Amino acid sequence: MRNLLAALLLGGTALLPVKADTVDIQLLGINDFHSALPTSFAMTPGGPVEAGGAEYLAAHFDRLQRENPEGTLRLAAGDNISSSTMNATLQHDEPGIEALNLMRLDASSVGNHEFDEGVAELRRMENGGCHPIDGCARPNFKGASFPYLGANIVDTTTGKPAFAPYIVKELKGIKVGVIGVSYKNTLKEAPGPTTPLEARDEAQAVNAYAAELKAKGVRTIVVLIHQGGGQTGGGLPNQCNNLAGPIKDIVAKFDPEVDAVISGHTHNPYICEINGIPVTQTSGHTRELTRIKLTIDRATGNPTAHQAENITVTHDIEPNGAIAALRRESDQYAQRLLDRPVGLIHRDLTTIRNAAGESTIAHALADGRLAATSSPETGGAQIAIQPPYGGGIGGDLLVHPTGNEMSNLVTHGKALRVVPFSNMLVTMTLTGAQVERLLEQQWCGQSTARVLGVSKGFTFTYDNAKPACDKIDPATIKLNGAVVNPAGRYRVTANSFIAxxxxxxSVLTEGTERVEKVRDIEAFESHIRANTPLQPPALGRITRLN
Structure with missing residues (x-):
């Protein structure tokens, strides 16, 4: 004891705790979760293995955080919801958000699919509450416990970000700034209503807020970006074989103060570096999670070294019990909805197209849209259109000869597979001249023809030998046998994505007097119920020459 006291009085410091010059933090990242509660598979050097599932992802989050309990952030690069399983769609992604809450996510950037059902529904995902039509799938749905970030998503009425541009977290005495952005065409491709929001240049937004963070003394800066690329010729999740795609040019423009980038959107895994910045992505759907380790100089707050890897979400671990229970509950709830009977079909309705590009399913959907929006209260539609397979049609509606006496029964689940995108129907006024431009846009500016399904009573002829943008003879565009007047005004219904x-x-953006009251799935199911057993509509509404 005397020796210790003497040492202290003499100024000896060897026995006092000394702070290390550096500190290690880790970033655990995912992208494109898409409410993926079920398990999947992942590619590894040894081939595909069973992997993924929210309950296993949560278990791996916990396992990795135990290695650095006070120095870990859990982050996501957008598309947490939508474009997912039928079960998730039926429940408006409420179980997916609850699963991420149980994973204790710290922050996420917005992605394009966050906007699939419009801004109002995304705000519900953030803040909680029940769906205005379907109610709550999860009791007392409270919304996300983590912030959505969108530094480049601007409210044009105020000029300010519509979402928080960044957060700052302090880990082991180090301030870490996390900026979130989505790709600049995010809102242009969103099927739901996004007015008055506007997405702007990704790098400009990142650099502006990186400067703001630096002014606040933050020197460790992470970017979550919902934009990506891919390895040319393919590659495994921990490789970087000649990275290509938008992410390369975007990150090249980032302020050098940016220290790590977790990307998403393209579902192509990679571990790369651009200008010395680690840039990562997983294949999404919980197959892998990213870990980036940063060694940070305490004096400057700047990272001095980094390591990045994609870790397969294997099943050799005890799954998270709370999320496993959530998955079982949501599966049971969804199955009851999927099995609900709607009506009968007489014969198959398919996406198979004739020489003119018509299909029975596209015309049937257009007929249902017209019926659902023709009343003055729902829009007063005279014409309805349906984009082809991929732009609003998820598949066929078939009679299944299984021995079941109700083989032609249509359930809600079967109807939802045909109409999976939860679009609203928008009825608008177009002039006859705009209707002609709409029909020309089936070819004009398209990489491949996108022939629309059209409602009963609307007909036209196109000449396939003529150039794109000049295939339609206006004299052949008719409504109930009468030629459409270029100066006339017509009420036209389209799904919100193409609207x-x-x-x-693009001509549909010019439509006026817009009414939006009916969802696409409701229109289709009402049409089946009203016409049970539904007959396939006759083709011949569209005529092709040459």
């Missing part, structure tokens, strides 16, 4: 210019149908 906002999606799939190149």
């Amino acid at each position: 906002t210019g999606g799939d190149g149908f």
Whole structure:
């Protein structure tokens, strides 16, 4: 004891605790979760293995955080919801958000699919509450416990970000700034209503807020970006074989103060570096998670070294019990909805197209849209259109000869597979001249023809030998046998995706007196119920020459 006291009085410091010059933090990242509660598979050097599932992802999050309990952030690079399983779609992704809450996510950037059902529904995902039509799938749904970040998503009425541009977290005495952005065409491709929001340049937004963070004394800066690329010729999750795609040019423009980038959107895994910055992505759907380790100089707050890897979400671990229970509950709830009977079909309705590009399913969907929006209260539609397979049609509606006496029964689940995108129907006024431009846009500006399904009573002829943008003879465009007047005004119904210019149908953005009250799935199911057993509509509404 005397020796210890003497040492202290003499100024000896060897026995006092000394702070290390550096500190290690880890970033655990995912992208494109898409409410993926079920398990999947992942590619490894030894081939594909069973992997993924929210309950296993949560277990791996916990396992990795135990290695650095006070120095870990859990982050996501957008598309947490939508474009997912039928079960998730039926429940408006409420179980997916709850699963991420149970994973204790710290922050996520927005992605394009966050906007699939419009801004109002995304705000519900953030803040909680029940769906205005379907109610709550999860009791007392409270919304996300983590912030959505969108530094480049601007409210044009205020000029300010519509979402928090960044967060700052302090880990082991180090301030870490996390900026979130999505790709600049995010809102142009969103099927839901996004007015008055606007997505702007990704790198400009990142650099502006990186400067703001630096001014606040933050020197460790992480970017979550919902934009990506891919390895040329393919590659395994921990490789970087000649990275290509938008992410390369975007990150090259980032302020050098950016220290790590977790990317998403393209579902192509890679571990790369751009200008010395680690840039990562997983294949999404919980197959892998990213770990980036940063060694940070305490004096400057700047990282001095980094390591990055994609870790397969294997099943050799005890799954998270709370999320496993959530998955079972949501599966049971969804199955009851999927099995609900709707009506009968007489014969198959398919996406098979004739020489003119018509299909029975596309015309049937258009007929249902017209019926659902023709009343003055729902829009007063005279014409309805349906984009082809991929732009609003998920598949066929078939009679299944299984020995069941109700083989032609249509359940809600079967109807939802045909109409999986939860679009609203938008009825608008177009002039006859705009209707002609709409029809020309089936070819004009398209990489491949996108022939629309059209409602009963609407007909036209196109000449396939003529150039794109000049295939339609206006004299052949008729409504109930009468030639459409270029100066006339017509009420036209389209799904919200193309109504906002999606799939190149930009003329629809010019439509006025817009009414939006009916969802696409409701229109289709009402049409089946009202016409049970539904007959396939006759083709011949569209005529092709040459």
